Amino acid sequence: MGKRAISELIAEDDVVVRADSPSRKKSRRDKSAKSRKAATGDGLERGDAPTAAEAASNANGSSAEDAVDEEAITRAERKAAKKARREAREARKAEKRPGKASQQADADASAVEEDGTANKAARKAEKKRLKKSAQSEAIRVESAAALKTGSAPVASITGYVEHPELTALTQSEIDAYLSSNFVTIEDPLHSKLRPITKFSYLPVADESLRAPFASFTAPTPIQAATWPALLSGRDMIGVAETGSGKTLAFGVPCIRFILSLPKKDRRGVKAVIVSPTRELASQIYDQLVKLATPAQLQVVCVYGGVPKDPQAQAVRTAHIVVATPGRLNDLIGDGSADLSKAEYVVLDEADRMLDKGFEEAIRQIIQCTAKKRQTLMFTATWPPSVRELASTFMQSPVKIDIGDNPTGELRANTRIKQLVEVVDPRGKEFRLLQLIKQYQSGSKKNDRILVFCLYKKEATRIENFINSKGFKVAGIHGDLSQERRTASLNAFKTGNVPLLVATDVAAR
Numbered sequence: 001m002g003k004r005a006i007s008e009l010i011a012e013d014d015v016v017v018r019a020d021s022p023s024r025k026k027s028r029r030d031k032s033a034k035s036r037k038a039a040t041g042d043g044l045e046r047g048d049a050p051t052a053a054e055a056a057s058n059a060n061g062s063s064a065e066d067a068v069d070e071e072a073i074t075r076a077e078r079k080a081a082k083k084a085r086r087e088a089r090e091a092r093k094a095e096k097r098p099g100k101a102s103q104q105a106d107a108d109a110s111a112v113e114e115d116g117t118a119n120k121a122a123r124k125a126e127k128k129r130l131k132k133s134a135q136s137e138a139i140r141v142e143s144a145a146a147l148k149t150g151s152a153p154v155a156s157i158t159g160y161v162e163h164p165e166l167t168a169l170t171q172s173e174i175d176a177y178l179s180s181n182f183v184t185i186e187d188p189l190h191s192k193l194r195p196i197t198k199f200s201y202l203p204v205a206d207e208s209l210r211a212p213f214a215s216f217t218a219p220t221p222i223q224a225a226t227w228p229a230l231l232s233g234r235d236m237i238g239v240a241e242t243g244s245g246k247t248l249a250f251g252v253p254c255i256r257f258i259l260s261l262p263k264k265d266r267r268g269v270k271a272v273i274v275s276p277t278r279e280l281a282s283q284i285y286d287q288l289v290k291l292a293t294p295a296q297l298q299v300v301c302v303y304g305g306v307p308k309d310p311q312a313q314a315v316r317t318a319h320i321v322v323a324t325p326g327r328l329n330d331l332i333g334d335g336s337a338d339l340s341k342a343e344y345v346v347l348d349e350a351d352r353m354l355d356k357g358f359e360e361a362i363r364q365i366i367q368c369t370a371k372k373r374q375t376l377m378f379t380a381t382w383p384p385s386v387r388e389l390a391s392t393f394m395q396s397p398v399k400i401d402i403g404d405n406p407t408g409e410l411r412a413n414t415r416i417k418q419l420v421e422v423v424d425p426r427g428k429e430f431r432l433l434q435l436i437k438q439y440q441s442g443s444k445k446n447d448r449i450l451v452f453c454l455y456k457k458e459a460t461r462i463e464n465f466i467n468s469k470g471f472k473v474a475g476i477h478g479d480l481s482q483e484r485r486t487a488s489l490n491a492f493k494t495g496n497v498p499l500l501v502a503t504d505v506a507a508r
Helices: 022-045 052-060 064-130 137-149 164-168 171-180 221-231 246-260 278-292 308-315 325-333 350-355 359-367 384-393 425-439 456-468 482-494
Strands: 009-012 015-018 183-186 236-239 271-274 299-302 320-323 344-347 374-379 398-402 449-453 473-476 499-503
Touching: 171 183, 183 221, 221 236, 221 246, 221 398, 246 271, 246 278, 246 344, 246 374, 271 278, 271 325, 271 359, 278 299, 278 320, 278 482, 299 308, 299 325, 308 325, 320 325, 325 359, 350 359, 350 374, 350 384, 359 384, 374 384, 425 449, 425 456, 449 456, 456 473, 456 499, 473 482, 482 499
Parallel strands: 236 374, 236 398, 271 320, 271 344, 299 320, 344 374, 449 499, 473 499
Antiparallel strands: 009 015, 183 398
16 A cells, blocks of 8 residues: 555544554654643643643553553453442342341231230120120229139129139039029020029129118029029020019119110110009019119109100100000100110010010010110910010020929919818808908908909909908909009008908909
């Protein structure tokens, strides 16, 4: 190519080197040296910095060898930087790993804590549900103390805790009590509730609930056997004769149930007791007032034969309603009685109510009460009609029989001496006078005598006959006003009138 300069372009990354002729190469080297001297020496002494063009010229003037060295350094630096970055990432990962473990541990702990809190809340809700919306503070303290010390087992769904002394009794002692008092207990849930054989075993915080028993040495068999089941919130069927202490058997758990509710939930009718006659309703009312008054609870007695408006007014502020079926249904029908919050329902003398044709009225009353309720049925006999009624409205009821007639079939009371005389109908009045004189003579002159008649008109006739013979006598039957019925019953109870003529249903 002669004297023409032959140029080769050598490219190594960003460094470009031109190869020219030797003369030009020498000239350019000299110029580069002068330029470097000016830049590094004289220029620095003058304090002048090299211009961008000069710096570029210096860079372009570098030898190929210098460029290769610089590229090697650059590669090493990039490799070292990459390695450093990799090591930094590994270090960060190593630092994050314990953090994640810690976070996971914290999350697990939090989950356990939340699960524990949820379980605790669930247990609390379940306990509240089983206790029918929580007990009064005193009852809760008593139950909690017994549970904490392990001195008594939980035997109820309403907070009933068996007394430690009762728990300590041997099973043979319990069996002996049941056998000697002819108590038979049938429990489909097999809860093995022990009878409360002493008043001191009653789990009540308010001593006023024991006051009605001050004159008694021990609970009656029906009370002892039913209290554990009723205090446990169970449905129950009690088969026992009239006058066995049934009113207080269901009265004490009734008051305790209402007191266990928060005050805001005690408003309205919380308990309903239905009985077949006005007299029996009045007797139940008198007994419950003794229990309810100290607890500041209102009781009302509702029955027919008296003005309805005062009863309707009283029901609006009552906690407990004692009633006969007919009048109570009248009040329900006209909107005067709201039983939708009644969670404690008692049917007393259920067999008598069915005999009098009150089955439909009873069903209507129960349907108006709360769906979640405790239902009790007391009866002197256990015929199929009563069994059918019990199966309709009760859930796994405890059945308690008192007496040596576990079948519950109607029969004569074995503790009563019965003498039967067949006389001519025309001689009945004369024989009646003879018996009255016989049993009210000498030291027995103040003994009280009940005379039963089948019909109301017959009762009136016999009452007038006895009165005409100079004896103090009173009558009680459905045709009399409630005022006169009450007066006759009170006179007989106090002994002012030793003779009472009554129809058999009213006499109960």
